[in-house]
Amino acid sequence: MARRPDLVGLTVLAMLSVRASHPYELHRFIVDTHKDYVTGLPRSLYHAVEKLAGDELIVAVETTKEGRRPERTVYEITDEGRKELSTRLRSLLQSAGGDRRAFTAAVSLIGCLPVPEALNALRARAASVRGQITAMDGHVAALRDSGLPELLMIEVDYERTLSQAELSWMDGLIARLEKGELSWQGTLTRELMEKALE
Numbered sequence: 001m002a003r004r005p006d007l008v009g010l011t012v013l014a015m016l017s018v019r020a021s022h023p024y025e026l027h028r029f030i031v032d033t034h035k036d037y038v039t040g041l042p043r044s045l046y047h048a049v050e051k052l053a054g055d056e057l058i059v060a061v062e063t064t065k066e067g068r069r070p071e072r073t074v075y076e077i078t079d080e081g082r083k084e085l086s087t088r089l090r091s092l093l094q095s096a097g098g099d100r101r102a103f104t105a106a107v108s109l110i111g112c113l114p115v116p117e118a119l120n121a122l123r124a125r126a127a128s129v130r131g132q133i134t135a136m137d138g139h140v141a142a143l144r145d146s147g148l149p150e151l152l153m154i155e156v157d158y159e160r161t162l163s164q165a166e167l168s169w170m171d172g173l174i175a176r177l178e179k180g181e182l183s184w185q186g187t188l189t190r191e192l193m194e195k196a197l198e
Helices: 007-016 023-032 043-054 079-094 100-108 115-145 150-179 190-196
Strands: 058-064 072-077
Touching (some): 007 058, 007 072, 007 100, 023 072, 043 058, 072 079, 079 100, 079 115
Antiparallel strands (some): 058 072
């Protein structure tokens, strides 16, 4: 069985690629920006930070204490962490698997990739989804020809409809990126992150 992607760790890397932060600030950002694919907060966040630090993808840079509040350790992403973030994001964007939650997470963090890399990953996924739709159409036609009642194939129609909707959405996003209607400078910026928290 394939391992599920670490969406919490991916989100931590993405946020730390913008600015150094402590876990409480990361938690607040995740909640305030409705990154609903991140589950198990706050425990899952602290676990992800610990694992990323152990893998040397992030590093503690300072520990602060204000008044009676507990100590807060501020982390920043390492160069290896930036490479890992790009690799994970590209993989999730271009892999047309059955995990729509992982694709939602990747789309929500797409600004961490340069626009050309994001476009290439989306084009690869769109091509794969087109192939899946063609295969489903062939499968349904063969089942109909065999006399199988439509009711027993309804789930294939459902999956095809979802795939077609995803493809239509991706085609629209790709067109907007190609025309420059939606763009960003290299990666998410501190200003965008701070605006989300206003």
